[in-house]
Amino acid sequence: MSAKTKVSIVEDDINMRKSLEFALSEYEEFEIKCFKSALDALKKMPEDTDIVVTDINMPGMDGLAFAKELAGKYDIVIMTGNATLSGAIESLRLGVRDFLTKPFDADALVAVLRKVRDEKPASKAVKIIENPSDNEPNKSAFFGSSPVLEALLKTAKKAAVTDASVMINGQSGVGKELFARFIHENSPRSSAPFVAINMAAIPENLLESELYGYEKGAFTDAIATKKGLFELADGGTLFLDEIGEMPANLQAKLLRVIQERELMRVGGSKTFKINVRIVSATNADLSGKIKNGEFREDLFYRLNTIPLNVPPLKERKDEIEGIASSVLKRVSSSYNLGTKKLGKDALKALLAYDYPGNIRELVSIIERAAILSESEEISKSDLGI
Known part of the structure; x- marks a missing residue:
């Protein structure tokens, strides 16, 4: 029998907390611990916890501050009875894997827990690196060496000195983001931001706002104008990981932004110019998706100026x-x-x-x-x- 998934639930409402504990106790695949507050969890939560499920609105330390404290250590699921678009986006920036809006039933929670457990991401949904040269510079990030790697890095260096779009193809786990970082580090844009987004990890209803930003008043919870990832990457590189998972209805807008080098925020009325280099990556068969009408052929050609095919380990x-x-x-x-x-x-x-x-x-x-x-x-x- 495989090891149980260890889940810590952080919820200040005792009835909700007991209800979740009781519901999940019927599933032998989970081992449950419950905590009444984020501060309590920080003191007592087992280090070998796999997934943390936390409320947002809690006294002492709220769920977003708690998620920031745990960032990079555990997989996190946010639950809230007052979900907002801006709050959800902020959660995703912190690497939160998913979120649930109360009320939800046990089946919905179990489905999310299984998804998080079984689909470990290569990276957080969004990474914004203001000074890339201070992180994983140049070839040292690749650890090992091989003739295949040397040939790939030679091609990547040639691409890096241009602004041509690069598409990195390869199985999950081959190091596609490392190649994207290498291209950025060896480009004239190396002193500008490197921004990465995992398209498969962002819910469809949030993706447009995440990429392009939104104006104050664009929707109920848009209390202030917020820049999107294109703007945050201005002057630098935007890495679109798992590009094959981008919803078809958003592909036309991405194509226009790439072609015109300008964008309009959600809820906005004016366009403005951007200067961003695009590197994308996929483990999907895009030619098959094009044939099935799931991916735009014209967008593919815009993104695939220089293909970089990374073999498995x-x-x-x-x-x-x-x-x-x-x-x-x-x-x-x-x-x-x-x-x-x-x-x-x-x-x-x-x-x-x-x-x-x-x-x-x-x-x-x-x-x-x-x-x-x-x-x-x-x-x-x-x-x-």
């Missing part, structure tokens, strides 16, 4: 040892695990494995092995593959 095995060693060093240092190293049998097993989850899976394997291994040398049995 099983075709780049020269990189495995370098990636594994780098991750092992980082994890050992972060958790004071001493000087951990890979044994010969472990390295042989790593090189023989096919990695359906690609680099993301390799990183997870090494992190787990480093933490759970009883000895200084990581053995094949520690890897769990």
